[in-house]
Amino acid sequence: MMFADEKELERELSRPSEALVAEAAEWQEDVIVLGAGGKIGSGVATMARRALDEAGRKEVRVQAVSRWTDREARDRLESVGVDTVVTDLSDPAAVDGLPDAGNVVFLVGAKFGTSTNSDEAWMTNTVLPAYVARRYARSRISALSTGNVYPLTSPMTGGPVETDETGPVGEYAITCRGREQVFTHGARTRGTRVALVRLNYACEPRYGVVADIARRVQAGEPVDLSIGVVNVVWQRYTNEVVLRALGHADTAPFLLNLTGPETASVRAIATQLGEKLGVTPNFVGTEGETSLLNNAAKCHALFGYPDRTLGQLIQLQADWIGAGGNLWNKPTKFERRDGNF
Template identity: 40%
Template sequence: MLDRSATPVTLDPSMFPTHFEDVAHLEDFMSTPTAALVADLARIDGDVIILGVAGKVGICLARMIKRAAPDKRVVGVARFSEAGLAENLERAGVETMRCDLLDEKAVGELPKLKNVIYMAGLKFDYKGREDLLWAMNVLAPAIVAKHFAGSRIVAFSTIHVYPWANPLHGGVTEASPPFARPGEYANSVVGRERVFQHYSRLTDTPGRIARLVYAIDMRYGVFQEIAGWVLNRKPVPLATGHVNVIWQGDAAAQIARLLLHCEVPSSPINIGGPECVSVRRIATAFGEHFGIEPNFVGEEQADCLYVNCDAAADLLGNPVVPINTMVRWVAEWVKSGKDAYGKPSKFEVRSGVF
């Protein structure tokens, strides 16, 4: 049973472990809400429904919101094709509902809660089914936006809608319009954003579009991939020489807080850390942890997919978990051979085709 009378435990650097014992330890820590999230959710009326909750960030986000606001109803919606995910959420006090978001009738039966976080989408392994890519990234948002007209809608997006930029120039800001980069994925996500903005304007529905940078988890992400390359003495590619990253727990907390900052029409905001992170530097740091001299291939190119997150810092503050702490955690996790998803971010890919 959840103790609804207890004051939520909130994330503080004094709580940082030296390492994570296992997945349960990691997920419990990663879903610890920040004090700012607890305060912001207390100011927001209504309950929360998360669409596409079964992804890597979704489980963390749902558990975090329930821990931050135990009196709110939190509903997680997905197809739940992976065994155990729905039960995991239910144990945390999150209601679960199975729904295909391309099924307009099924979406029409979902509860019209006041706060919606939209996380559904398709990115990888779409070759040969490009029609499904566009349906998931454009048609499903239209179905959802019509059903939840009048609710607050925070929709996940990606920095892949931006052109590449020279990281020495500060990164691309939200003032830059979404750009049709090579590859159908980026184009379809521009479509997703425009659909949400259209229905926001049409139905006076407040929203925000969270252009999320690379999230860091022990089991996947840019740092986990670089650590694996170094530990296994594989060459670290340097062409994409700089990246944006953020601890997944910080990303979840900031995105949930956007419910308090929705606008009409729905507007974009970059969610990520303040640093321009050097791939070479991170690989070297992992090498020091492992006692291995990294191997590099290629040279840093003048441009990369790098965005400016100053607007989020002004609105929400900086993330709680710093870069060096993430490096230490990932190094121990990878070196000890703990679980990994085996789903690379492909941050180094420069063709736009994933």
């Protein structure tokens, strides 16, 4: 399915499934989305609001927290019934003044530029979560993390599962592991119910690994094969799993890998995109023996498979870029092996 414009795309990205609507019907307290001004936040907040509305729970509020430098994005959320809150989450006093909410979705993080400004990574990814863990000690928290907390592994292993040892490489990954530990500390010392969602590469036509590769193929730029295989997942499914993880939050933190079921060849993705765009891709480098991978079998057993396959994501991307669709200038840098972003 091709989307006519970004408005139609965003409506699909925020579409709740029947399963989420059924779960939202049981939510007894308000929902607050922290870091709602980022790539994922708008879709998560809107999906929560739509799920509650469809469940007949209009009295449960959804509040979206950000500094809101983008007034248009804020207006779009308010137009669908999401309340917006302007707050600098790096200020502990501001965090203490946030509205009460029984359901907290934590999407705040610093990735790009962290190799040169590592203090920013530590502040945003570890100190700020401590403020939130203290403020919402009696809530249940679904906190977005990353598969970067795992070491690079061989595709032959199937990728790390939640019980495997972590092995973060680089300041970004190390501080993300720190964020997990801060929330885990809150769970142990305050009895906070926590879910930690380790995401590998959510994709939609404007952003993600598939968009990065498509942009390079179309422009005739070389596709780097340093990371030879990747895990990707449809953004709508990502938004839903982050919300449904609230129902599994526990004082022994619930760990969940979130990605698609395929271990996808970067070369194959580029080749398929090239065929659809009428361009022969160029490659640089060679595939390494290891990649950043994530085994999400547990997620699929709980929530089902993503509603778009890898092949459908590739086709959607080719259609979007071929039609001149908007691309965000936010490269994922998935090809980095050293963890420096």
